[in-house]
Amino acid sequence: MQKLTSGRTLYYGKGDVLTYRTYAAPLTVEPIAESPFNGNENVIFAHNIKFSVSGETLLASFTEGDNGQVVATDSMKNFILRHSASYEGCTTEGLLAYIGKRFFERYANVTAIDIEATRLPFGQVLVQGQQGYENSKLVYRPSHNEKAHARLELVRGDGKMSTASLQCGVSDLQLIKVSGSSFFGFIRDEYTTLPESYDRPLFIFLNINWTYDKHADAMSEHSYVAAEQIRDIAHHVFHEFKTPSIQYLINQIGLRILKRFPQLTEVFFESNNRTWETIVEPEGIGQAGVYTEPRPPYGFQGFTMTRDDLAEAGGA
Numbered sequence: 001m002q003k004l005t006s007g008r009t010l011y012y013g014k015g016d017v018l019t020y021r022t023y024a025a026p027l028t029v030e031p032i033a034e035s036p037f038n039g040n041e042n043v044i045f046a047h048n049i050k051f052s053v054s055g056e057t058l059l060a061s062f063t064e065g066d067n068g069q070v071v072a073t074d075s076m077k078n079f080i081l082r083h084s085a086s087y088e089g090c091t092t093e094g095l096l097a098y099i100g101k102r103f104f105e106r107y108a109n110v111t112a113i114d115i116e117a118t119r120l121p122f123g124q125v126l127v128q129g130q131q132g133y134e135n136s137k138l139v140y141r142p143s144h145n146e147k148a149h150a151r152l153e154l155v156r157g158d159g160k161m162s163t164a165s166l167q168c169g170v171s172d173l174q175l176i177k178v179s180g181s182s183f184f185g186f187i188r189d190e191y192t193t194l195p196e197s198y199d200r201p202l203f204i205f206l207n208i209n210w211t212y213d214k215h216a217d218a219m220s221e222h223s224y225v226a227a228e229q230i231r232d233i234a235h236h237v238f239h240e241f242k243t244p245s246i247q248y249l250i251n252q253i254g255l256r257i258l259k260r261f262p263q264l265t266e267v268f269f270e271s272n273n274r275t276w277e278t279i280v281e282p283e284g285i286g287q288a289g290v291y292t293e294p295r296p297p298y299g300f301q302g303f304t305m306t307r308d309d310l311a312e313a314g315g316a
């Protein structure tokens with residue numbers, strides 16, 4: 001968040017603003033090899049939004065109890081809900097930019113806005129139609145799988161509005177690969193109890209974040225990167241590669257994302273190792289095994305990748 005001239009930081013806002021917008025404009029994207037996703041009808045365009053503002057004129061509300069320049073957070077909630085209705089676009093990023101810009105226009109004393117949203121996913125149910133089962137266009141159910149999110153920071157300086165940062169991501173991908181993952185060759189010393197594994201049931205939790213070279217690319221359907229496509233790349237690469245570690249797996253996913261989407265400059269991963277604990281070892285690949293939930297604690301990885309990493313790997 002923007003610093004005041006005194007070097008201080010202040011902000012206030014509203015969280016958990018739940019907006020269930022119906023019939024937003026449909027999104028269409030260019031399909032990629034790893035994903036059948038080509039768009040979203042956006043019949044339910046629902047978000048959990050967090051919104052905060054900053055500005056010099058708001059300091060008096062903290063230091064003097066003077067609310068003369070304060071937009072009540074209750075009004076912010078109403079503003080977000082009303083403008084979710086008037087938004088004519090089709091993406092989370094576009095919605096955030098729209099609400100932010102409209103707020104700047106309405107409240108001249110606000111000089112910085114931080115707005116983020118998690119998309120609340122709903123999936124269509126299957127119903128019998130003329131040619132067999134088809135997706136209902138009326139009945140949906142909430143999905144408890146991964147969720148897309150975006151965060152946008154807008155600033156106003158010299159009367160002009162600009163984007164200070166835009167981060168996009170998908171979180172809580174949970175994937176289990178039953179065979180084709182190993183973990184061996186690590187340091188063995190007096191602290192090592194973990195046996196080497198040549199075929200483990202690798203269960204990962206994964207968050208993937210990405211940034212665009214040009215913020216404008218996130219606002220255009222031609223260059224927009226859908227979270228569903230990033231998710232599908234992760235699915236595909238996990239399926240495709242025999243992985244010696246989660247570290248190597250996320251590197252491969254990152255290279256593929258950067259290769260597919262030249263408009264992105266950086267990809268950032270956070271992963272968790274939730275590999276099932278083996279109770280009955282299978283006799284061979286494709287044979288029966290029995291596993292149970294791993295005991296805490298869990299392992300995790302963090303990794304940032306840029307276009308230079310792709311070039312180094314010979315991918316661009």
Ligand SMILES: O=c1[nH]c(=O)c2[nH]c(=O)[nH]c2[nH]1
Pocket residue numbers: 183194244245246247273299
């Ligand atoms: O993919 C893994 N990476 C590690 O660094 C690690 N450490 C560990 O105990 N299991 C695993 N698995």
